[in-house]
Amino acid sequence: xxxxxxxxxxxxxxxxxxxxxxxxxxxxxWNTLSEVRLGSxxxxxxxxxxGRSGYAGIVSRQVVDLGAVDLSxxxxxxxxxxxxxxxxxxxxxxxxxxxxxxxxGAGKSTLLLQVACKLAQQRRVLYVTGEESLxxxxxxxxxxxxPVQGLKMLAETSVETILGVAERERPEVxxxxxxxxxxxxxxxxxPGGVAQVRESASALTRFAKQTDTVLLLVGHVTKDxxxxxxxxxxxxxxxxxxLEGGADSRFRTLRGQKNRFGAVNELGVFAMLEHGLKEVKNxxxxxxxxxxxxxxxxxxxxxxxxxxxxxxxxxxxxDDSPLGNPRRVAVGLDPNRLAMLLAxxxxxxxxxxxxQDVFLxxxxxxxxxxxxxxxxxxxxxxxSLQNRSLPRELVVFGEVGLSGEIRPVPSGQERIVEAAKxxxxxxxxxRGNAPKTSPAGMQVIAVxxxxxxxxxx
Numbered sequence: 001x002x003x004x005x006x007x008x009x010x011x012x013x014x015x016x017x018x019x020x021x022x023x024x025x026x027x028x029x030w031n032t033l034s035e036v037r038l039g040s041x042x043x044x045x046x047x048x049x050x051g052r053s054g055y056a057g058i059v060s061r062q063v064v065d066l067g068a069v070d071l072s073x074x075x076x077x078x079x080x081x082x083x084x085x086x087x088x089x090x091x092x093x094x095x096x097x098x099x100x101x102x103x104x105g106a107g108k109s110t111l112l113l114q115v116a117c118k119l120a121q122q123r124r125v126l127y128v129t130g131e132e133s134l135x136x137x138x139x140x141x142x143x144x145x146x147p148v149q150g151l152k153m154l155a156e157t158s159v160e161t162i163l164g165v166a167e168r169e170r171p172e173v174x175x176x177x178x179x180x181x182x183x184x185x186x187x188x189x190x191p192g193g194v195a196q197v198r199e200s201a202s203a204l205t206r207f208a209k210q211t212d213t214v215l216l217l218v219g220h221v222t223k224d225x226x227x228x229x230x231x232x233x234x235x236x237x238x239x240x241x242x243l244e245g246g247a248d249s250r251f252r253t254l255r256g257q258k259n260r261f262g263a264v265n266e267l268g269v270f271a272m273l274e275h276g277l278k279e280v281k282n283x284x285x286x287x288x289x290x291x292x293x294x295x296x297x298x299x300x301x302x303x304x305x306x307x308x309x310x311x312x313x314x315x316x317x318x319d320d321s322p323l324g325n326p327r328r329v330a331v332g333l334d335p336n337r338l339a340m341l342l343a344x345x346x347x348x349x350x351x352x353x354x355x356q357d358v359f360l361x362x363x364x365x366x367x368x369x370x371x372x373x374x375x376x377x378x379x380x381x382x383x384s385l386q387n388r389s390l391p392r393e394l395v396v397f398g399e400v401g402l403s404g405e406i407r408p409v410p411s412g413q414e415r416i417v418e419a420a421k422x423x424x425x426x427x428x429x430x431r432g433n434a435p436k437t438s439p440a441g442m443q444v445i446a447v448x449x450x451x452x453x454x455x456x457x
Contacts, residue, residue, distance in 0.1 A: 006035050006036065006187075006188075007035075007036055008020050008021075008033040008034065008035055008036070009033065009034060009036045009194075010024040010026065010027060010029065010032045010033055011032045011033075011034055011194055011230070012024065012027050012029045012032045013026050013027040013029075015027070017033060020033055020035070021033060034189060034193055034194040034195050035187065035188055035189045035193075035195045036194070036195045036198070036199075074093055074094075074261070075093075075094065076090050076091030076092060076093055077091055077092040077093075077094070077119070077123070077172070077173070077214060078091050078092075079091060079092055079115050079119070080114075080115060080118040080119060081111075081114075081115065081268075081279050082279060082281070083254065083268030083269060083270060083279040083280070083281075084111070084115065084254065084268060084279075086266055086268055086306070086307075087241060087254050087255070087256045087259075087262075087266045087267070087268040087306075088239060088241075088256070088259070088261070088262060089239075089256075089259055089261045089262015089263060089266070090261070090262060092173070092214045093214070093238070093261050094172070094212040094213070094214055095208055095209050095211075095212040095213065095214075096208070096214060096215070096238040096239065096260075096261065097201075097204070097205045097208055097209075097215040097217065097236065097237040097238050097239075098214070098215065098216050098217065098237065098238065098239045098240075098241065099179075099217045099219050099227070099233070099234070099237045099239070099240045099241065100112065100216065100217065100218055100219065100241045100242075100243060101218075101219040101220070101221050101227045101240070101241070101242050101243070102221060102242060102243035102244065102245075103221055103244070103245075106243045106244065106245050106252060107243060107245070107252055107270070107272055107276075107277055108177075108218050108243055109132075109140075109177055109218065110140070110144070110272075110276050110277055111243065111254075111270070111276075111277050112127075112175050112177065112216060112218065113127070113137065113140060113141060113144070113146065113276075114144065114146060114276050114277060115216075116151055116173070116175055117141060117146040117147050117148060117151055118146075118147070119173055120147075120149075120150040120151035120152075121147055121149075121150055123172045123173060124152070124169065124170065124171045124172045124173070125150075125151055125152065125171055125172065125173045125174075125175070126152045126153075126154060126165070126166060126169055126171035126173070126174050126175070127151060127152065127153050127154070127175045127177070128154045128155075128156060128162055128174070128175060128176050128177065129153070129154070129155050129177050130155075130156065130157040130176070130177060130178060130181030130182060131177060131178060131181055132155075132177075133155060134153055134155050137153065144275050144276040145275055146276075152169060152171065157181050157182055157183055157191065158182075158183065158184075158185065159182050159183065159184050159200045159203050159204065160184065160185060162176075162182075162204075163203065163204070163207055166207060166211075166213070167207075170211070171213060172213060172214060173213070173214045173216065174204075174207075174208065174213050174214065174215050174216070175216045175218075176204060176215070176216070176217050176218065177218040178217070178218035178219060178220060179197060179200060179201055179204075179217045179218065179219055179233075180192040180197060180219070180220050180228065182196070182197075182200040182201075182204075183196050183200065184196065184199050184200055184203065187199055192228075194230045197230060197233060198230050198232055198233060198236075201217065201233050201236055201237070202236060204217070205236050205237065217237070219233070221242075227240070227242075234258060237258075238258075238259070238260040238261065239256065239258060239259045239260065239261065239262075240256070240257045240258040240259075241254055241255070241256055241257070242254070242255050242257055244365075244367070245272070245365065249364075249365050250271055250272045250273070251269060251270070251271055251272070251280070251286065251364065251365060252269070252270040252271070252272055252277065253267055253268070253269055253270075253365070253366065253367075254267070254268040254269075254270065255267055255268075256306070263306050263307060264306075265305065265306055265369065266305065266306030266307065267283075267305035267306055267308075267310070269283040269286070271286075283310050284309075284310050284311040284312075284418070284422060285422075286364065287310065287311060287312045287313060287363060287364040287366065288300065288311055288312075288313060288422065294389045294390070294391075294392050295389060296383045296384050296386075296387050296388055296389050296390075297315055297316040297317055297318070297380050297381070297383050297384030298313060298314075298315050298380065298383070298389075298390065299313070299314055299316075299376050299379055299380040299383065299390050299394065299396060300312070300313050300314075300376075300394070300395045300396070300419075300424070301313075301314055301372070301373050301375075301376030301377075301395065301396055301397050302372070302395060302397045302415040302416075302418060302419055303366075303368050303370060303372060303373060303397075304370060304372065304409070304410065304411050304414075304415065309411065309414055309415045309418040310366075310418075311395070311418065311419060311422055312362055312363060312364060312366050312368070313362075313363040313364075314333075314360065314361070314362055314363070314373065314376050314377060314380050315360070315361045315362075315363060315380065316358070316359070316360050316377070316380035316381045316383065316384045317358075317359040317360075317384055318353060318356040318357065318358055318359075318381065318384045318385050319356060319357050319359075320355065320356060320357075321355055321356055321357040323357075326354065326355060326356055326357050326358070327357045327358070327359075328342070328357075328358050329357075329358070329359045329360065330360040330361075331360065331361045331362065332360075332361060332362030332365070332366055332367050332368055333360055333362060333367075333368055333373065333377065337371075337374075338358065338360055338377065340402070341374055341377055341378055341381075341400060342358065342381070344378070344400055344401075344402060344404060344450065345378050345381065345382070345450070347404070348403070348404025348449070348450050348451065349378070349382070349404070349450050349451060349454055350451070351382060351385060351454075353381065353385060356385070358381065360377065360380075360381075370409070371399040371409070372397045372398065372399060372409040372415075373397070374398065374399050374400035375396050375397060375398035375399070375400055375406060375428070375430075375450075375453060376396040376397060376398075378400060378450065378453075379396055379428070379453060379454070379457060382454055382457065383457075390457065391426060393423070393424050393425040393426055394424070394426045394427070394428070395419040395424040395426070395427045395428075396427070396428045396429075396453075397409060397412075397415055397427075397429060397433075398428070398429055398430040398433070398447075398453075399430070400450060404449050404450040404451065405448065405449060405450075406430045406431070406447050406448055406449060406450065406452075406453060407430060407432070408430040408431075408432030408433045409430065409433065412429060412430070412432070412433025412434075412435075413433070413435050415429075415433075416429065416433075416435060416438070416439060416442065416444065417439055419442070420439035420440070420441065420442045424442070425441055425442055425443060426442070426443045426445070427442060427443070427444050427445065428445045428447060428453055428456055428457075429444060429445070429446060429447075430446065430447065430448075431446040431447060431448050433446075434446035
């Protein structure tokens with residue numbers, strides 16, 4: 001049997017070397033070479049002496065016309081959490097690989113343990129832990145008051161052993177906690193390295209595809225919040241989810257970053273309670289817990305997350321800056337976009353904030369990624385700058401262009417209806433999103449320019 005070969009690949013530029021060296025000769029970076037296992041050479045794979053191609057003996061699969069592909073719905077398994085199923089696009093797909101990442105303490109293991117214990121009452125589930133002992137997992141399950149009968153547990157880090165056990169047990173759901181602790185015997189690098197993570201994930205994913213097993217992987221994140229390990233790991237898997245939440249907040253948001261079976265940027269909201277994570281069915285209600293007395297700089301906006309609208313509160317605070325270079329701080333929004341919007345406010349709104357420190361915060365720890373928050377951000381800044389409170393029943397959304405125009409955003413009608421359900425009676429929206437018939441009790445003010453929106457206040 002041919003011996004597997006290995007090479008040393010630079011993680012910065014991708015250059016390959018036959019042996020390890022301290023510095024990459026191509027990009028001049030130090031300590032960036034990692035061992036990568038290469039495929040074994042194919043016996044008899046070269047061209048034949050008869051003049052025919054060496055690939056003529058390989059049996060090829062049948063070519064199928066795209067129109068003849070069966071479009072029947074792929075069966076899905078419910079994770080027992082509606083918010084989790086929402087982010088996944090409707091549930092767990094057999095033969096899929098899902099990567100769940102998040103900061104330490106966010107609740108990744110807690111969420112998957114809850115899912116495993118509940119699924120094990122109806123299906124075959126194998127939970128593999130590489131970071132904790134079986135007694136630690138059992139103590140957590142007891143503390144969370146979870147049903148533990150039927151859940152198969154394995155404390156192992158060797159991928160070969162795990163695949164052997166999985167081949168014998170034939171689970172419908174296989175959970176690996178975590179992929180950074182897994183290792184293959186024939187790779188010399190330590191667990192967590194580029195080669196180990198890539199090859200371990202490849203072997204586990206291959207097993208899941210061949211046996212129609214749902215594979216759930218726990219992944220670590222770096223200090224900047226991105227998934228640790230090689231980027232090719234995110235290309236291997238079918239769905240990449242990120243569980244976010246600060247240590248000072250009991251709420252956790254599960255966001256889909258990649259999903260081959262559903263929409264991306266879908267958002268699920270959970271609350272960390274004494275007995276584990278509990279899903280929040282109406283996220284707008286928790287993000288709208290406002291003070292009795294309305295303060296300047298506070299305004300409610302409607303953002304679109306995946307397939308549903310969510311109402312969140314944005315707060316702005318402007319103060320005279322003692323510094324020559326005033327501060328621009330945005331929590332939950334893009335700071336660069338805030339600087340751009342302040343320039344638009346000065347140019348087309350006639351309000352100068354160059355001598356003010358500007359602080360912006362999205363209440364509840366939500367990260368707003370879309371541009372529909374532009375108009376609400378600027379009107380909150382105007383409210384704080386002029387020290388005048390805005391009506392509590394007012395809701396705002398819309399994108400602001402560099403020439404001061406208010407651009408329409410997707411799903412404007414659904415946003416207005418969601419605001420009306422929560423008792424809002426006035427809305428400032430782009431003219432392109434103005435409905436032909438407003439919801440009962442809702443006054444919709446359509447604007448084309450930023451100056452019109454400021455005048456409407």
